[in-house]
Amino acid sequence: MHQSEKDPTSQTIGTPVRTVEILVNTKPVCVSSEVTGAEIKSAAKVPADFKLFRVDGHREVPVGDEEQLHVHHHEKFVASPTLDPAFVVSPTHATAIDTVRDAFPAHPVNVDAPGDGTTVITVRNIDVGAGWNVTPIDLTVKVHVTFPSSPPYPFYGPAGMARTDGRRLPQIQPQVQLAGELRTQISLMKPFNPTVETLGARLVAVVGWLRDPR
């Protein structure tokens, strides 16, 4: 294949322009023998943001949108999208999860994205001291799509948490539902300023309160 600059005289002194059938993503497409990358994508009806590649044996050779090509009959091209996965709904949540991992480097951090825009983050095996009937615990928080404008609240531990001395704390509700599972709700609410506090720091504060609930 020859690549050339766009030259209006080339048709008269070189190969005459004609219509040829090329294969784009294994489908036949008719284009002019002198054609640009963008024109090939347009003729093949693939989105303009896809990247075009000429197939050379087993290799892929990039073709720019403005690049002028001389194409042959049944020459193969691939128009490829990017793949953009994300384990959470937004990069903001991903950053927040990083702060949790930084705050609890010795603990596994589990993440679940239920598909409704929220992210459920669980820090595993946290020792909350002998004052509770269960320790260590898995500490969970559900982060909403509006985070950090909306604060991380409430927090959850395993169902049935209670003080060993029998003291009842208003912040503790031992039997609530979260995603179909019974948990203990830990209702610690205070203003959250994302410019000075991270999600990891807030969870550290919750653990501090659990170890010494005054």
Next chain:
Amino acid sequence: MTWSARISQRDYEQLIAHLHPGDDDEHAAFLYAGETATPKDHRLLIRRVIPVPHHDFGPSDRGGYRQVAARALARAAIECETEGLRLLWAHSHPGAVDHVRFSGPDLATHNRAHPHMINMTGGRPVASLVFGTGSVAGEVWLPDGKVVELDHLDVVGARTARLTASPLATADTSARFARQVLMFGTKGQATLRSMTVAVVGAGGGGSLLVQTLAHLGVGRIIIVDFDRVDVTNLSRMVGATPKDARRRRLKVDVLRRLAHAIDPEIDVVAIAGDITYEADARALLAADYVFSATDTQFARFAVNAICHQYLIPGAQVGAKVVTDEDGAVRLAYAMHRPIDLGGACLECGGGIDPDAVRREQLNDAERQAQAYVNAPAGGDIVDPSVITLNSAAVAMAMLDFQFSATGMFPPRTRLAQRIYHAPERALRDRQAATRPGCRWCDRHAVGGAFARGDDHPLPLRPGSPPRPNLTGVAERVRRLFAPTECWSTEPGAQRGSQCTESIKVALFGGEPRRLRSDWGEVLVGLIRARRGRRVKPAHRELRNT
């Protein structure tokens, strides 16, 4: 119709090491797969894992978290299109352990890219998988526009596991397995119950395998053998009785009876067939594990081919006694050759004699004409055989099966061939390596069959063996016709009188008291009616009536 996927343990470990390296970040990989369709489900068979390098998985400019570069996808699509494979892409969700699901951005990417990926790979299905450290969710996009959820991913090899998007509920197990559950756990026992295990060869080794599988609680056993019990089998075939030998019962029927005597709830599929024929071999595709306990090299070749082409783990068991001319024992050993799909196949591991495979396909005339070395005049070689050696081989194989099926082997376990030399009381491992270019176990071999599924033809005899698979009265009739069938296919033989004579021998010389006289009359009448013609059409006619 459900869709599932299957990957060898070696490839899975490579994939997970890339997707979850411990950095709590997201990673991606491409998987190239073959495909097979069974009456119950479609299965993607993962042939190769291609990690997406860090420089091709940078931050997303479309609002997602990260982005597989278009060029990396194009390269993978070209390779799949060229090799005729399906393109799967996988990524990880850091923090997901035993629950995982696609995020909103993941699903948006599917909608945007998958229809084009189907075209890029020549109109084949594409799929996306998301991995937790112990879970997987997936979507399969079909060329007709349908989207199907992936039911599960089976990891097969030395350490078998079934991965799903969330943990499966484990059913209670029967009290009969209470002591086993203490070792395997409820989940391990339930896994055994859900398994289908095939045993090829129903002789000495095969009978021990079936007996042990039934005791372990395997839910479904497929037994394949065309042979019948004779008196020489009674010394080593578990479950066979002198009555079975007198009646020349099919070995598979005897083993079905044996399995049901141990556990009536086991589903036993007894196939009086030959897996060197494609139609019978396809019965093994429903299996989760295949044992080869057959003496013939061609059957062993068939098992090796099926296991690697369809990603079914298995093992070959056998025993060998070699005597010198004076009858003194020179060698006596039991051998277990695992097929763990991560290392050398039986061909590369020396478990298949290529020339013996060829010889076993010769007809009588060719065999006589070629008169190969060491062939006894006018008969097959009869090797010494004894149940103790079979038991040793089966014990080694069943231990590996049990640990593999219940996931009790530690990660990165590789199963070597193991030989027990009885006279020396020595247990030795034999390491084997994949021969470069091997069509069965080298997944980079051009035109290779590893994990190609239905895309690659099975190199077996087409169709079914020329032996009708009959039961009951029809089976008894078939047995009577066997000598005449053999005779009638011989060129130049005189028809008629010899044919009738064969029937007479079968009727009155063989076991006259066990045949009803009316059947004899029917048979002789048919022979007379068909005099001068092959007996087989008459036999079909009888079956139709």
